[in-house]
Amino acid sequence: MTNGLDVPPGTDPLLVDLDQFHGPLDLLLHLIRKQDIDIFDIPIARITQQFLDVIGEMGRLELERAGEFIEMAATLVRIKAQMLFPRRDDEESDDPRADLVRRLLEYEHFREVARALERAERDRLRFHPKGFVEARPRPSLADAPLETEWDELWEAVLALAERLDEPEPSYQVQGRLVRIDEKIEQVLRMLSEQQRVEFAALVAPWGTRMHAVMSLLACLELAKRSTLRLRQASPFAPLWLYRREEEPDAA
């Protein structure tokens, strides 16, 4: 990564592309260092002129960036004006350039730190932690072909229904008749919220065989109407209901 100082050999150090510079201090430092100017004795008139020449070319810069360069130009012009006033010898500390020099040195210091950080970063990137090489993506269940027979499906549902029957609640309340259209509505509601629903999750809230059977009938009815798709990876594996998008191939 270049930082503006690496002008190709044979070119004028004053011929610069402003986009290379990370602000007015960066540009100013470039002008000073490229011409071997003593930073503690900057020829303000010359540098100001060069600086103005460079930013004079920058019509295409966006306003915010331009403002930063113009502010620096104003500072330079002000210093230049102050230099024209006669100074007494005992007023050395009042060199109008002093504050600019301090800022330039400070910025140059941090620019060097930034370069050191860049080297550290480059070195660090040669050490790799676990996980650097990404795991192979797993094929998603949705892409798997359907290989389930209806018999297997039934078997799985019956096994599930049996399981649901076992921990019979100790208090028996008169069960209300479960209606298939109620179940259909429930399935449709769940599938409108999620792409897919596991059958076990569908029947889990109701622990009776009646609910499981009516849920299954609802699913089969919806599958017949092509509103959903049933999938099971293998016998006794979880049974999944998929929302069926508008596509012709049958489940």
Place this chain on the structure above:
Amino acid sequence: MRHSRLIEALLFASEAPLSPADLARVDDGLDEEQVEALVAELKQEYDDAERAFTVFEIAGGYQILTRPEYAPVLERYDTVPLSSRLSTAALETLAIIAYRQPVGRAEVEDIRGVGAGGVLKTLLERDLVEVVGRGEGLGRPLLYGTTRYFLEHFGFRSLEELPRSDELAVILAQKQPEPDAT
């Protein structure tokens, strides 16, 4: 199970550096000093066997990383090359925050002579800097500092490892006699 193997299991399974305190929690009978000895042992074991990885000290902890000579091979598998490299503006801003922390946005902007809003946002998003407090003065400005991840990103053990001013002076001195490009 041997303590050294417990340490090895933790270091292997972790994607970020683990501090001696993190590692010592694996067993009641372990203190941080013993952990450090065990890690050194493990590192020696990997070095002797010339494994492709070993234990590195980083951000105040330990992490198993591949050795740098394997980087070119691994990089062929990189799906997002160079994604983690920072821009010059980000590096300069980080340099200022690292040395001057806690530091406000105004000081950062003053030193660089350019606006810092966008860069600071990026650095916050990447967890390289964080808000560490509020300053005195007008509007009680937010103050920023570097994070632990900052050390991790640059591979420093601690902030002490930041390049020091006298080392930088050497770099500057070497740069001075650079021949003019004309």
